[in-house]
Amino acid sequence: MTVHKIAILVGSLRKDSINRKIARSIASQASERFHSEIVEIGNLPLYNEDIDAAPPAEYRAFREKISGVDGVLFCTPEYNRGLPGVLKNAIDVGSRPYGASVWDKKPAAVVSASPGAIGGFGANHQLRQLCVFLNMPMMQQPEAYLGGITGDKFDADGLLADGPLKDFVGKIAKAFADWVDVIVRARTEIAEDGAHAAKGR
Ligand SMILES: Cc1cc2nc3c(=O)[nH]c(=O)nc-3n(C[C@H](O)[C@H](O)[C@H](O)COP(=O)(O)O)c2cc1C
Numbered sequence: 207m208t209v210h211k212i213a214i215l216v217g218s219l220r221k222d223s224i225n226r227k228i229a230r231s232i233a234s235q236a237s238e239r240f241h242s243e244i245v246e247i248g249n250l251p252l253y254n255e256d257i258d259a260a261p262p263a264e265y266r267a268f269r270e271k272i273s274g275v276d277g278v279l280f281c282t283p284e285y286n287r288g289l290p291g292v293l294k295n296a297i298d299v300g301s302r303p304y305g306a307s308v309w310d311k312k313p314a315a316v317v318s319a320s321p322g323a324i325g326g327f328g329a330n331h332q333l334r335q336l337c338v339f340l341n342m343p344m345m346q347q348p349e350a351y352l353g354g355i356t357g358d359k360f361d362a363d364g365l366l367a368d369g370p371l372k373d374f375v376g377k378i379a380k381a382f383a384d385w386v387d388v389i390v391r392a393r394t395e396i397a398e399d400g401a402h403a404a405k406g407r
Contacts, residue, residue: 210276212242217282217293229281239383247296272308277386284329313389315345325351
């Protein structure tokens, strides 16, 4: 079984972020299926086309990191029924220069978590909408709007404690690993078919 490389982007900069803990819990439950890294986004200067004329080191490092992965997992809170600015900024940075977006064709999934009842549904779907334009094949199911998430769901290591939520997160991790596998295989087959066709010409 292929072990894929996954970037996890967390839409919260808070030290005690529940979304970061969910991200770590997903990673720990899928370590046999993918190697993941939380890619930090808090250091990225606000996107500005003027400074991108000579891209700062932070932009370059971020783009390089995302270019090198097979898939992207977003774990995000909802801010005012939308996605947090820090995450939108990272997406904007990765989308440029025009025609060289690092997001193109990368399989993705969105998990949103909130202490509130609707689990960040608004942010989750806003992010899904951006991914349509960014041409990121999005895992459709299971949808992951994790509501009622408070500190007591986590153990002393900051990972989800045993229970139904941990089980559900395990299902998300497995489904995402399968999804990345499907998309990566399809892309490889298409590229190989293209190469054979070119040889036969
Ligand atoms: C600016 C701001 C706006 C927020 N808006 C929402 C919201 O629209 N919906 C929601 O469920 N929670 C909202 N919250 C509460 C967050 O869900 C809560 O702070 C959560 O713990 C943030 O995620 P984190 O723990 O990963 O940082 C908001 C919090 C902040 C700071």
